Amino acid sequence: MSEPMRVRELTIMVGTDQPKAMARFYGETLGLERMARFRDPVFAAAGGFIRILDHSGIAGPTQEPARMQINLFVDDVGREFRRVTAADPSIRVQRPPERESWGGEVATLLDPDGNFVQLLELVSR
Numbered sequence: 001m002s003e004p005m006r007v008r009e010l011t012i013m014v015g016t017d018q019p020k021a022m023a024r025f026y027g028e029t030l031g032l033e034r035m036a037r038f039r040d041p042v043f044a045a046a047g048g049f050i051r052i053l054d055h056s057g058i059a060g061p062t063q064e065p066a067r068m069q070i071n072l073f074v075d076d077v078g079r080e081f082r083r084v085t086a087a088d089p090s091i092r093v094q095r096p097p098e099r100e101s102w103g104g105e106v107a108t109l110l111d112p113d114g115n116f117v118q119l120l121e122l123v124s125r
Contacts, residue, residue, distance in 0.1 A: 010048035012070065014115065015055035021112040022052045029088040030072070030117070045072060061114040065094075069108075069116040077105040077121040084109065084119075099123070 016022045023041035027034050032043035032050065041052040050070065074080045077097045085091055094108035094116060105121040 011042075011051050012048065012068075013051045013053050014070075014111075014113075015053045015058045016113050017055070017059050018112055019052050019054040025088075025091075025111050026050055026052065029084055029091060031084075031087075045070075065110065065114045065116050069118055071118045071120055073120050073122065075121065077107050077119045080119050081107045 014022065019041060023034075026032050026043045027041065030043075032045055035042045035044055035049065038051070040054070043050045043052075081097050085093065092110040092114075094110055095106070097105050097107040097119070099105050103123050105123060107119045109117045109119070111117050
């Protein structure tokens with residue numbers, strides 16, 4: 001059996017043709033910390049990073065918004081959902097907070113390109 005891969009950093013690259021709107025969403029609306037050491041907009045999330053990449057091969061909204069989902073685990077989905085939607089009343093909500101059969105709560109938002117960004121709360125029964 002071989003050694004497992006040792007990953008030193010995790011970065012999710014989100015390609016877009018509207019990097020300023022995406023940076024506003026992840027930084028100002030969601031409130032993720034922007035990492036100044038990077039040229040592109042890069043936001044810290046639980047030890048990993050979300051990098052907004054201005055990509056010439058990408059145009060328009062995502063065609064399959066559920067294909068890649070950014071899951072942000074938080075302590076209180078309801079509180080974060082209210083804060084985020086108050087910060088940007090034009091935010092698109094795919095699904096308001098709901099309890100799942102497994103006991104947790106989930107809310108699904110759409111970023112400016114239409115990608116799913118989920119707020120999740122693990123709730124013990």
